Amino acid sequence: MDDTPRPPRRKRYAGKNPRRFEEKYKEHQPERYAETIGKVIEAGKTPAGMHVPIMVEECLEALALAPGQWGIDATLGYGGHAREILGRIAPGGHLIGLDVDPIEQPRTLARLRDLGFGEDAFTAVSSNYAGIRKVLDQRERAAVDFLFADLGCSSMQVDNPLRGFTFKSEGPLDMRMNPTRGIPASEWLEKSSVAKVAQALLENSDEPRAEEIAEGIAGRHLPTTRALVDALRAIPVLATMDAERAELAIRRVFQAIRIEVNGEFSALDSFLRQVPYCLVPGGRVVVLTFHSGEDRRVKKAFQAGLREGHFSAVSDGVVIASPAERRLNPRSIPAKLRWALRA
Numbered sequence: 484m485d486d487t488p489r490p491p492r493r494k495r496y497a498g499k500n501p502r503r504f505e506e507k508y509k510e511h512q513p514e515r516y517a518e519t520i521g522k523v524i525e526a527g528k529t530p531a532g533m534h535v536p537i538m539v540e541e542c543l544e545a546l547a548l549a550p551g552q553w554g555i556d557a558t559l560g561y562g563g564h565a566r567e568i569l570g571r572i573a574p575g576g577h578l579i580g581l582d583v584d585p586i587e588q589p590r591t592l593a594r595l596r597d598l599g600f601g602e603d604a605f606t607a608v609s610s611n612y613a614g615i616r617k618v619l620d621q622r623e624r625a626a627v628d629f630l631f632a633d634l635g636c637s638s639m640q641v642d643n644p645l646r647g648f649t650f651k652s653e654g655p656l657d658m659r660m661n662p663t664r665g666i667p668a669s670e671w672l673e674k675s676s677v678a679k680v681a682q683a684l685l686e687n688s689d690e691p692r693a694e695e696i697a698e699g700i701a702g703r704h705l706p707t708t709r710a711l712v713d714a715l716r717a718i719p720v721l722a723t724m725d726a727e728r729a730e731l732a733i734r735r736v737f738q739a740i741r742i743e744v745n746g747e748f749s750a751l752d753s754f755l756r757q758v759p760y761c762l763v764p765g766g767r768v769v770v771l772t773f774h775s776g777e778d779r780r781v782k783k784a785f786q787a788g789l790r791e792g793h794f795s796a797v798s799d800g801v802v803i804a805s806p807a808e809r810r811l812n813p814r815s816i817p818a819k820l821r822w823a824l825r826a
């Protein structure tokens with residue numbers, strides 16, 4: 484299934500520059516329009532259909548890679564981190580890239596192959612990282628030298644209105660990273676009680692007005708992102724907020740529903756439980772998180788692993804993006820990196 488809009492052949496937008504995701508035909512063809520891509524990134528934006536990898540240097544330093552190593556990138560995405568990792572484990576190394584997204588993963592595989600990473604160096608596996616041990620078992624690998632995870636969703640997913648992740652443009656209220664599994668966000672909302680939605684808002688986004696917001700959206704038929712935004716704006720507590728606070732609340736609601744629809748916390752908990760059983764002694768795990776719900780889980784799991792003797796060391800606090808990266812790529816602002824070293 485591939486429902487991402489294709490770049491138009493001819494210019495069909497109003498004004499000097501394209502505004503809509505599907506109109507940005509140059510950004511959709513980064514190999515052909517490298518100059519445009521460079522300008523978009525320099526302006527602090529993410530080109531349409533692309534993902535700018537976050538904290539690359541910090542991740543590589545924490546992974547301490549060496550030629551010949553084997554590892555897993557549990558969240559392949561656009562392959563930005565994978566490409567850098569592959570460069571450092573060559574010659575003789577091998578990376579397995581997992582992703583649940585059946586739309587983007589084949590494109591990333593094709594890009595990495597075009598860059599010269601053949602089957603000896605890279606394998607793409609369509610799998611949830613909750614199944615990481617099984618992925619190794621199927622390849623008869625007892626353990627790997629490193630594990631890397633860059634949590635959440637990619638810019639390609641968020642920016643594509645057809646996938647329904649963003650409150651910024653109209654699209655079906657879907658939000659599934661794997662649209663062939665589970666139910667879309669609209670169906671989840673329609674089937675959920677006020678208590679269930681309130682709990683998701685509280686647990687997934689620390690939403691302080693969880694109950695009032697849940698009362699305004701739970702059990703309702705809201706088929707599009709716009710319908711959800713309109714329903715949220717009509718809730719008295721949001722209607723009386725200033726624009727900035729209301730937008731933050733809307734962001735939190737979208738995040739909470741996305742986490743629910745994709746089962747993100749249960750997948751992360753399962754991944755974290757398996758990490759010690761997938762690493763060789765001295766192996767490293769590096770995880771990038773983007774909100775407190777994720778970071779709390781990683782921190783707890785690493786500290787428990789240290790206490791139980793699975794890890795010999797864990798990061799002391801979190802590493803965050805440099806001021807330059809935060810300026811250049813606002814999506815790096817909430818990122819927190821933690822690492823652990825297998826005993």
Ligand SMILES: C[S@@+](CC[C@H](N)C(=O)[O-])C[C@H]1O[C@@H](n2cnc3c(N)ncnc32)[C@H](O)[C@@H]1O
Nearest residue numbers: 536558560561562563564582583611612633750
């Ligand atoms: C932030 S992006 C990764 C970006 C990547 N590091 C890069 O440089 O392009 C996260 C990716 O993880 C995938 N993902 C999210 N949850 C997953 C899960 N439970 N199992 C496997 N992949 C998952 C998403 O589909 C998305 O492609």
